[in-house]
Amino acid sequence: xxxxxxxxxxxxxxxxxxxxxAGVIKNADGSAFFRIGKTSAYAAVYGPRELYPKFMQxxxxxxxxxxxxxxxxxxxxxxxxxxxxxxxxxxxxxTEKALAPVVELGEFxxxxxxxxxxxxxxDAGSRCAGICAASMALADAGIPMKDLVAAVSVGKVHDKxxxxxxxxxxxxxxxxxxxxxxxxxxxxxxxxxxxxxxxxSKEELxxxxxxxxxxxxxxxxxxxxxxxxxxxxxxxx
Amino acid sequence: MQNTTIxxxxxxxxxxxMRLDGRGLEEFRKIEVELDISKTAEGSARVKIGxxxxxxxxxMIISNPFPDxxxxxxxxxxxxxxxxxxxxxxxxxxxxxxxxxxxxxxxGLRESKAIDVKxxxxxxxxxxxxxxxxxxxxxxxxxxxxxAALATILAVKHTRYPSFDxxxxxxxxxxxxxxxxxxxPITVTVCKxxxxxxxxxxxxxxSNIDARLTVTTMQDGNICAxxxxxxxxxxxxxxxxxxxxxxxxxxxxxxxxx
Numbered sequence: 001x002x003x004x005x006x007x008x009x010x011x012x013x014x015x016x017x018x019x020x021x022a023g024v025i026k027n028a029d030g031s032a033f034f035r036i037g038k039t040s041a042y043a044a045v046y047g048p049r050e051l052y053p054k055f056m057q058x059x060x061x062x063x064x065x066x067x068x069x070x071x072x073x074x075x076x077x078x079x080x081x082x083x084x085x086x087x088x089x090x091x092x093x094x095t096e097k098a099l100a101p102v103v104e105l106g107e108f109x110x111x112x113x114x115x116x117x118x119x120x121x122x123d124a125g126s127r128c129a130g131i132c133a134a135s136m137a138l139a140d141a142g143i144p145m146k147d148l149v150a151a152v153s154v155g156k157v158h159d160k161x162x163x164x165x166x167x168x169x170x171x172x173x174x175x176x177x178x179x180x181x182x183x184x185x186x187x188x189x190x191x192x193x194x195x196x197x198x199x200x201s202k203e204e205l206x207x208x209x210x211x212x213x214x215x216x217x218x219x220x221x222x223x224x225x226x227x228x229x230x231x232x233x234x235x236x237x
Numbered sequence: 238m239q240n241t242t243i244x245x246x247x248x249x250x251x252x253x254x255m256r257l258d259g260r261g262l263e264e265f266r267k268i269e270v271e272l273d274i275s276k277t278a279e280g281s282a283r284v285k286i287g288x289x290x291x292x293x294x295x296x297m298i299i300s301n302p303f304p305d306x307x308x309x310x311x312x313x314x315x316x317x318x319x320x321x322x323x324x325x326x327x328x329x330x331x332x333x334x335x336x337x338x339x340x341x342x343x344x345g346l347r348e349s350k351a352i353d354v355k356x357x358x359x360x361x362x363x364x365x366x367x368x369x370x371x372x373x374x375x376x377x378x379x380x381x382x383x384x385a386a387l388a389t390i391l392a393v394k395h396t397r398y399p400s401f402d403x404x405x406x407x408x409x410x411x412x413x414x415x416x417x418x419x420x421x422p423i424t425v426t427v428c429k430x431x432x433x434x435x436x437x438x439x440x441x442x443x444s445n446i447d448a449r450l451t452v453t454t455m456q457d458g459n460i461c462a463x464x465x466x467x468x469x470x471x472x473x474x475x476x477x478x479x480x481x482x483x484x485x486x487x488x489x490x491x492x493x494x495x
Contacts, residue, residue: 040275071373072296073281077408079371082317
């Protein structure tokens with residue numbers, strides 16, 4: 001007896017349904033909405049703009065500043081207290097590191113690019129959804145980028161290697177679970193986000209990462225399509 | 238920031254009974270509402286008024302009653318002005334604007350007695366439900382107040398209790414039992430610039446307001462909460478006109494909460 005059938009009936013390499021939209025927050029310089037299953041993320045980009053206090057400025061390049069935040073009613077379970085907690089601050093940090101490799105920060109000395117990520121509902125995979133939305137929002141803001149970044153969790157439930165764990169799978173109790181959020185830079189095939197908790201062998205880890213690499217291009221296609229849709233010339237105009 | 242040139246420009250338009258976007262003085266922008274925008278909330282709604290967008294989500298929480306009201310449940314309203322929504326908003330603890338907004342929405346809901354707090358009692362003196370509403374601004378183009386109040390009543394009206402076995406709440410299982418709402422309070426903010434009275438300001442209009450009066454009314458036309466804002470005082474005649482206008486506009490908004 002292993003994990004023969006996923007709890008929600010998906011195939012092992014099947015992502016939850018994805019919805020993506022660019023340009024959802026008018027005041028922002030760029031913005032996007034990204035939903036995977038019941039996890040939704042908004043991202044808004046403000047900048048490049050001057051960074052204060054001045055001593056934080058870097059004359060050699062711009063600074064990418066991400067802020068991940070769960071809305072108080074977005075947790076499975078109790079209300080989440082608003083404002084930054086240790087978890088949110090760490091996710092903000094790894095989100096910056098996941099996105100920075102593709103953003104041409106050298107073009108914006110002394111400036112900051114602020115990325116605000118907000119989640120109205122979550123069902124696991126929220127940092128990955130946030131990164132997907134943020135990457136689109138940066139592109140929507142017209143920030144020069146080498147590539148888009150997409151992220152998803154891969155991992156292991158009981159005896160199976162699979163993608164995009166939902167909350168029920170993360171909480172699976174009849175066998176070991178490993179949850180590995182990753183972000184991929186498609187053009188170089190490099191991983192810019194890698195975290196894990198749970199238990200997994202090295203062979204299985206490599207297998208999971210390989211699976212992630214084959215699935216992430218599907219997300220990139222959806223992101224690109226949404227960005228193109230925003231700038232498409234509509235027939236009725 | 239008040240800007241004399243923009244203000245003069247606005248007043249000139251008002252003189253011809255017009256707004257910068259072509260609306261009349263007593264006309265709202267297009268309002269869109271959407272329910273159940275968050276599966277993790279027990280009730281939620283999105284309200285768009287023009288380019289202003291606000292979300293509201295309800296969490297039902299088990300809590301201890303206050304010692305002086307052992308049978309009463311609690312209502313808590315919090316507002317987050319996200320830096321996402323405007324370059325004007327900064328990260329950090331709630332600013333005075335978001336505190337005022339949350340308190341105005343709170344008073345409208347509480348004083349209308351739309352929620353019977355006695356019905357939130359689980360065990361007298363020990364356990365009661367608390368209705369916790371979080372208001373989130375997504376995009377600010379003026380009149381966050383009316384949008385927030387409308388999103389709040391919509392979210393509350395469509396709230397269902399989570400499963401509760403007497404000890405623990407199972408938030409993954411919503412019951413079919415709705416949070417009972419007996420009245421629909423509707424909040425409308427009426428603005429005054431110079432001698433002109435108007436509703437639903439966009440950001441540019443809002444930053445050039447001399448005074449505003451936020452009026453929450455109920456179905457029968459009675460008023461359940463008021464808040465005067467802005468730096469200029471109001472005459473009794475102004476107040477009368479503004480309350481009448483608020484009540485009239487509330488009739489229109491009430492249609493959206495059917």
